[in-house]
Amino acid sequence: xxxxxxxxxxxxxxxxxxxxxxxxxxxxxxxxxxxxxxxxxxxxxxxxxxxxxxxxxxxxxxxxxxxxxxxxxxxxxxxxxxxxxxxxxxxxxxxxxxxxxxxxxxxxxxxxxxxxxxxxxxxxxxxxxxxxxxxxxxxxxxxxxxxxxxxxxxxxxxxxxxxxxxxxxxxxxxxxxxxxxxxxxxxxxxxxxxxxxxxxxxxxxxxxxxxxxxxxxxxxxxxxxxxxxxxxxxxxxxxxxxxxxxxxxxxxxxxxxxxxxxxxxxxxxxxxxxxx
Amino acid sequence: xxxxxxxxxxxxxxxxxxxxxxxxxxxxxxxxxxxxxxxxxxxxxxxxxxxxxxxxxxxxxxxxxxxxxxxxxxxxxxxxxxxxxxxxxxxxxxxxxxxxxxxxxxxxxxxxxxxxxxxxxxxxxxxxxxxxxxxxxxxxxxxxxxxxxxxxxxxxxxxxxxxxxxxxxxxxxxxxxxxxxxxxxxxxxxxxxxxxxxxxxxxxxxxxxxxxxxxxxxxxxxxxxxxxxxxxxxxxxxxxxxxxxxxxxxxxxxxxxxxxxxxxxxxxxxxxxxxxxxxxxxxxxxxxxxxxxxxxxxxxxxxxxxxxxxxxxxxxxxxxxxxxxxxxxxxxxxxxxxxxxxxxxxxxxxxxxxxxxxxxxxxxxxxxxxxxxxxxxxxxxxxxxxxxxxxxxxxxxxxxxxxxxxxxxxxxxxxxxxxxxxxxxxxxxxxxxxxxx
Numbered sequence: 001x002x003x004x005x006x007x008x009x010x011x012x013x014x015x016x017x018x019x020x021x022x023x024x025x026x027x028x029x030x031x032x033x034x035x036x037x038x039x040x041x042x043x044x045x046x047x048x049x050x051x052x053x054x055x056x057x058x059x060x061x062x063x064x065x066x067x068x069x070x071x072x073x074x075x076x077x078x079x080x081x082x083x084x085x086x087x088x089x090x091x092x093x094x095x096x097x098x099x100x101x102x103x104x105x106x107x108x109x110x111x112x113x114x115x116x117x118x119x120x121x122x123x124x125x126x127x128x129x130x131x132x133x134x135x136x137x138x139x140x141x142x143x144x145x146x147x148x149x150x151x152x153x154x155x156x157x158x159x160x161x162x163x164x165x166x167x168x169x170x171x172x173x174x175x176x177x178x179x180x181x182x183x184x185x186x187x188x189x190x191x192x193x194x195x196x197x198x199x200x201x202x203x204x205x206x207x208x209x210x211x212x213x214x215x216x217x218x219x220x221x222x223x224x225x226x227x228x229x230x231x232x233x234x235x236x237x238x239x240x241x242x243x244x245x246x247x248x249x250x251x252x253x254x255x256x257x258x259x260x261x262x263x264x265x266x267x268x269x270x271x272x273x274x275x276x
Numbered sequence: 277x278x279x280x281x282x283x284x285x286x287x288x289x290x291x292x293x294x295x296x297x298x299x300x301x302x303x304x305x306x307x308x309x310x311x312x313x314x315x316x317x318x319x320x321x322x323x324x325x326x327x328x329x330x331x332x333x334x335x336x337x338x339x340x341x342x343x344x345x346x347x348x349x350x351x352x353x354x355x356x357x358x359x360x361x362x363x364x365x366x367x368x369x370x371x372x373x374x375x376x377x378x379x380x381x382x383x384x385x386x387x388x389x390x391x392x393x394x395x396x397x398x399x400x401x402x403x404x405x406x407x408x409x410x411x412x413x414x415x416x417x418x419x420x421x422x423x424x425x426x427x428x429x430x431x432x433x434x435x436x437x438x439x440x441x442x443x444x445x446x447x448x449x450x451x452x453x454x455x456x457x458x459x460x461x462x463x464x465x466x467x468x469x470x471x472x473x474x475x476x477x478x479x480x481x482x483x484x485x486x487x488x489x490x491x492x493x494x495x496x497x498x499x500x501x502x503x504x505x506x507x508x509x510x511x512x513x514x515x516x517x518x519x520x521x522x523x524x525x526x527x528x529x530x531x532x533x534x535x536x537x538x539x540x541x542x543x544x545x546x547x548x549x550x551x552x553x554x555x556x557x558x559x560x561x562x563x564x565x566x567x568x569x570x571x572x573x574x575x576x577x578x579x580x581x582x583x584x585x586x587x588x589x590x591x592x593x594x595x596x597x598x599x600x601x602x603x604x605x606x607x608x609x610x611x612x613x614x615x616x617x618x619x620x621x622x623x624x625x626x627x628x629x630x631x632x633x634x635x636x637x638x639x640x641x642x643x644x645x646x647x648x649x650x651x652x653x654x655x656x657x658x659x660x661x662x663x664x665x666x667x668x669x670x671x672x673x674x675x676x677x678x679x680x681x682x683x684x685x686x687x688x689x690x691x692x693x694x695x696x697x698x699x700x701x702x703x704x705x706x707x708x709x710x711x712x713x
Contacts, residue, residue: 232336
């Protein structure tokens, strides 16, 4: 029997939820506000959330010093490309694991996920050499491949979870009606899993967009995405916080907007199968 | 018809050849994000006007990321970069590995003999110059003259550590938010350990003896750490163990550090009224000593080098010559004033009357000249480097030791425990690396 929610309890939970949300969002809010301050205000002591001398100067300088559109386009190509390629590989893999599991499927899934636990720096030199020797260094294609492989375990796991929720009988019925394996996946499974695929896609785009270690290490000028753009405004000497904040805001704005408009799908995807 | 075809063919071939002759060489320059480097990027029109056949692409990264990327590229012979910005620490190590192109053949107008001897020495290995200094720095004391006057203390141009301690005590006014002294406390080989190594030099301490045995168990290091922790605990700002260059510079610009010891390159910011409310109240002094013949000042230069793996070495040398030539300094001065000229690289800059009139010019050149990378400490050492030890293992080791010392400053461990831990770590690392047999 469900417990009734009293108005008092509801207010308390709402307040708690808003507090946690504000706490999580606070660094982003701070960054955005700092981007509109002068460098002196940005480092004022004690720190001030608001200032009297708001300015757009940082954005003008960041825009003038860097080729933002090029970094932005590279981010779009790399994140969307790696996600689409990942889905093409992961959908058949997740289908096999969900509907025709073998004795070692669970182990295989765990092994795939365990590769995410390896520190990236541990494979820096081999990856660096492979990219150099194969001509993939500083290419968008190289980064698409790298990020696809890096995020593949997450994509497979998420899709596997969704596919497990789909009754196998429906696919069996399609097979009885003469559907080939290709048609079964394309015309029966995929349409039914669209919400799951969409949330997987969105989450993966966000992961790829925010990836910084490999995108900075494996690029120089041509394929460098927004993570490298941000890094170029960090400095060990001198005042740079306001400009760095402006660069960060310009880099996260597109993905924040995407996340805002797709939050329903994201939340649905992330909580899918969590409650039964 | 045949003639027309031939003429067309000939024209096509000529056009192609001419195009090839005019072809643009693109060089990739890896650099750090600091004011002088960014200023150079804004002055590239001058370079392009003089060298229309060379296109420059920039990779600007944070210092540690740049170091990691450039090291990986050079070590693997990647050839991604044609010009790299590196420090005095890397030059001797990389030159010995044959990773860098010699710059001995730069044109005569480069005027190699105009380079400051101390800076040139740090970038030269076996008689060959392997990097051209873009700007050089030492470290010195900057202080607020108004606070010193109010406290009734005089800071000599060449103070001792006792002078510094007394001045810090006299000028501290925590109720007013004024801290007597600001020193680097943040862990890192280029942060607290850069400062502590120079302080150690002046106290007669050293990283290693002539046989590469670590020396943290010697009384000189105990004196260094005891005074350092006491100075910052009594007279430093709160949370000093988290403060590095930027944090202390910010406090100084806000007037909260009565006295600070750090890089000479910050003098431009400190005396700039647009950045500091106390620009006209800043005084400078040499880094202090203990009367043992060595001052606690370092020597560093951000320099441009050409990786041996570059496939556009000639164009890279043309760029390096432009960016580090006397003409470039004059260009910056003409566009943005002498205060913004890249400091600490050339004798001619300090001979210039307009530059010499700046309040920090003399103290900067005196500080640079006082540093001796080949003989940094009072006692003999087997290494080169003032605030670092020019061996590949140093960066990792010093960062670990820096974390231990930063913890001691934060009160998480005693000075004795920190020194014992640092000694054990250094012995272990140096044994593993084969320095201690």
